[in-house]
Amino acid sequence: MFKSKLYIYAGVAGLLLNVTSCKLPEVATKTEDTTVPEQYANAVQDTVNSAKIRWQDYFTDPYLDSLIDTALENNQELNITMQEIAIARSEVKARKGEYLPFIDIGAGAGVDKKARYTSQGAMEATTDIRPGEEMPEPLPDFFVGATASWEIDIWNKLHNAKKAALSRYLSSVEGKNFLVTNLIAEIANSYYELLALDNQLEIVNQNIEIQSNALRIVKLQKEAARVTELAVRKFEAEVFKTRSLQYDVQQKITETENRINFLVGRFPQPISRDHHAFSTLIPEKIQTGIPSQLLENRPDIRQAELELAASKLDVKVAKARFYPSLGISAGIGYQAFNPKYLLNTPESLLYSIAGDLTAPLINRNEIKATYISANAKQVQAVYNYEQTILNAYVEVANQLSRIGNLEKSYELKSKEVDALTQSIDISSTLFRSARADYMEVLLTQRDALESRFELVETKMQQMNAFVSMYKALGGGWN
Missing domain, CATH: 1.20.1600.10 (Outer membrane efflux proteins (OEP))
Incomplete structure (x- = not known):
């Protein structure tokens, strides 16, 4: 399964490289x-x-x-x-x-109130965090974490x-x-x-x-x-x-x-x-x-x-x-609706990592x-x-x-x-x-x-x- 995905990614990269490496303008x-x-x-x-x-x-x-x-x-x-x-x-x-990699650190706080007669609002209204403990309304949101981005200088x-x-x-x-x-x-x-x-x-x-x-x-x-x-x-x-x-x-x-x-x-x-x-x-x-x-x-x-x-x-x-450019982005941090749960691991822990290959195609x-x-x-x-x-x-x-x-x-x-x-x-x-x-x-x-x-x-x-x-x-x- 992993190998098949790797082949797909390699094929996409090769296609991008082939498309974008057309003949350069004569100078x-x-x-x-x-x-x-x-x-x-x-x-x-x-x-x-x-x-x-x-x-x-x-x-x-x-x-x-x-x-x-x-x-x-x-x-x-x-x-x-x-x-x-x-x-x-x-x-x-x-x-x-x-x-060099760009690394940022940040923290934030906010509050979110969904309309009850919407699909998301109705879902939150019938959802318990724990048995007998309802979802707060409006819903606070607290976040602290770090994000990173890095363009791999392949060329x-x-x-x-x-x-x-x-x-x-x-x-x-x-x-x-x-x-x-x-x-x-x-x-x-x-x-x-x-x-x-x-x-x-x-x-x-x-x-x-x-x-x-x-x-x-x-x-x-x-x-x-x-x-x-x-x-x-x-x-x-x-x-x-x-x-x-x-x-x-x-x-x-x-x-x-x-x-x-x-x-x-x-x-x-x-x-x-x-x-x-x-x-x-x-x-x-x-x-x-x-x-x-x-x-x-x-x-x-x-x-x-x-x-x-x-x-x-x-x-x-x-x-x-x-030629195509390769970028990597990642993030890690904690997010919760209540500050007392903010550092609970792994419940409040979130992370992400992604890579992207982009190349000029049109214009x-x-x-x-x-x-x-x-x-x-x-x-x-x-x-x-x-x-x-x-x-x-x-x-x-x-x-x-x-x-x-x-x-x-x-x-x-x-x-x-x-x-x-x-x-x-x-x-x-x-x-x-x-x-x-x-x-x-x-x-x-x-x-x-x-x-x-x-x-x-x-x-x-x-x-x-x-x-x-x-x-x-x-x-x-x-």
């Missing part, structure tokens, strides 16, 4: 390609990589280090990301709980969902690491920009002094009838122009300080710094390592890799929904759509992963070329500044001896100012390249 598939060039162009092939250096050792300016340290504690965007990590961690716990649907949540949690951690890298780079770039602006403001002040001295000489020569009023007005206009530039630079300094304060997570206040050290800054030599190290060092690449792993698991979860369009969507997202994640790797390589290659070109450019601009600085004295001497006109003096001063500005700008770009290369290699987060 496009793609496998990720993680190959990268063996080395960077015009770079020595060496596994030594500057990304392994801690940011405290990479940036040696104590004022900058203090800003970065404060930002890693107070930056609002970083703190928001930390909460996203906490949310992702809770999602892992929730998914893990789904494939690993729930386990894969938990693994996908875990991958996304780890992905959120890598996202935080990538944010840390970007935050450090943004603060460092803004700090070096601030130092550059300080130096440009100093250059402007020096030029104002030079031009004011030249203006006094021109006024004296005008009194001696050696130049006209036009020359005086031209020199005055040049002084006004440079003074106007002074306020433009001061405004940029204020905005840059406020940008740094925002990144640090505080209201505007002066930024401590030593701008005199800017001109002596020399970017240290950076070791790029080999391109394959980007897959390990760059948090955004590892984030994309983990998102890809999660999307693959999502496809398995969606696929498992086509499976939602399951098909979910499966197709999950597969498309998995292909999308492959492209995103490959794009992230390609972008990382291009960033390093660009910064590598930029560092070399800026080094040569800075050397030439330094020579240009030296030549134009000397030409200021020469033009002033020639002007006083009437061997050069005032326009030559003005143009020489203007060119010298622009060249010194450009030299500072090039130095700032060198430091930005120094910072950007560290970021491109994946440094800072560790």
Whole structure:
């Protein structure tokens, strides 16, 4: 008898499995390609990589280090990301709980009055609990017990969902690491920009002094009838122009300080710094390592890799929904119409256990759509992963070329500044001896100012390249 029932159940299960395991929808598939060039162009092939250096050792300016340290504690965007990590961690716990049994305990009380002229009411009216003891009316009901339900994860649907949540949690951690890298780079770039602006403001002040001295000489020569009023007005206009530039630079300094304060997570206040050290800054030599190290060092690449792993698991979860699911439910407890009988065993004891096998049969369009969507997202994640790797390589290659070109450019601009600085004295001497006109003096001063500005700008770009290369290699987060 038992064997015959077992065969019937097995036959039903086989029928359900056969019906529901029809041909799955056809979907496009793609496998990720993680190959990268063996080395960077015009770079020595060496596994030594500057990304392994801690940011405290990479940036040696104590004022900058203090800003970065404060930002890693107070930056609002970083703190928001930390909460996203906490949310992702809770999602892992929730998914893990789904494939464990659900057990509930409860108690209840109620009262029930049946109409006498009904079949159930008439039956209770003529029923004695014991000889001479009638059924109470109305009938109280007391219950205490436990119930349990458990979905048997025969297709690993729930386990894969938990693994996908875990991958996304780890992905959120890598996202935080990538944010840390970007935050450090943004603060460092803004700090070096601030130092550059300080130096440009100093250059402007020096030029104002030079031009004011030249203006006094021109006024004296005008009194001696050696130049006209036009020359005086031209020199005055040049002084006004440079003074106007002074306020433009001061405004940029204020905005840059406020940008740094925002990144640090505080209201505007002066930024401590030593701008005199800017001109002596020399970017240290950076070791790029080999391109394959980007897959390990760059948090955004590892984030994309983990998102890809999660999307693959999502496809398995969606696929498992086509197959039957097996559930077990059970309950045990005590129930009686009078509390004094509630714990009487076995009279008041009740229990149940049941198993059910269910499978989608009609209107499976939602399951098909979910499966197709999950597969498309998995292909999308492959492209995103490959794009992230390609972008990382291009960033390093660009910064590598930029560092070399800026080094040569800075050397030439330094020579240009030296030549134009000397030409200021020469033009002033020639002007006083009437061997050069005032326009030559003005143009020489203007060119010298622009060249010194450009030299500072090039130095700032060198430091930005120094910072950007560290970021491109994946440094800072560790």
